[in-house]
Amino acid sequence: MTVQQMAQLDATFSALSDGTRRAIVARLADGETTLSDLAAPFDMSLTAVSKHLRVLSDAGLVDIEKRGRTRHCRLRGAPIKEAVDWLSKYEAFWIDRFDALARHLAKEEDDK
Amino acid sequence: MTVQQMAQLDATFSALSDGTRRAIVARLADGETTLSDLAAPFDMSLTAVSKHLRVLSDAGLVDIEKRGRTRHCRLRGAPIKEAVDWLSKYEAFWIDRFDALARHLAKEEDDK
């Protein structure tokens, strides 16, 4: 595992360790939105949400596109995949048998 | 999602956002060990490693058992499963088709 991969996992897990940011991720899974729109449900300043979004963006979890005076955000899956891949190495400790089998089969398919 | 579940995810992702702690998790996946043994490979004080272990323990990721003058640690999978379950909700954003199918089938089996 390279130092960059480590830093990416640091950033990904760290970004996801905050409830506000996980809520933003959940919201973006339903589709692209602007910052103002994302911020509306939260009881905090736009600046605060903007900072959270910046953390997600720095971790590569969201893509922010400037469009006129609005910022349009969408979810990027690659870092999530890396996090799941890391966690999957320890699946023996948590997975139930059916799911484990399915993943095992999926991995064999993957490795072809 | 309850406030406790949120706090658990906060703790789990936060615990895993540090490379030293992820290395400890990786080491424990190979089997139970003592704190001294865990600390040996790291270029930091025993106290520092002890603190990292405490973070993992508080998050429920490791179980620490006092046995004589040594502390024996082992990996607990439940919080990892919860993290994976959360991440899996967004699998559409990162998963490849074969793996997705396998998980889908596993989930159907799970839901029975």
Next chain:
DNA sequence: ATTATAGTCAACTAATTGGTTGAGTAAAGC
């Protein structure tokens, strides 16, 4: 042209984090 909207930026604060050291305690070995 004026005004409202969407957002950034800088400065500040309080709390948390990741590390240190030095002193202390409890169990094991000689």
Next chain:
DNA sequence: GCTTTACTCAACCAATTAGTTGACTATAAT
């Protein structure tokens, strides 16, 4: 009984984090 081992605990430090406010910029609407 003395020494070593395996820790814990408290105090401290520097850096980071999550939030605030107030001032600013740029775009869109009237």
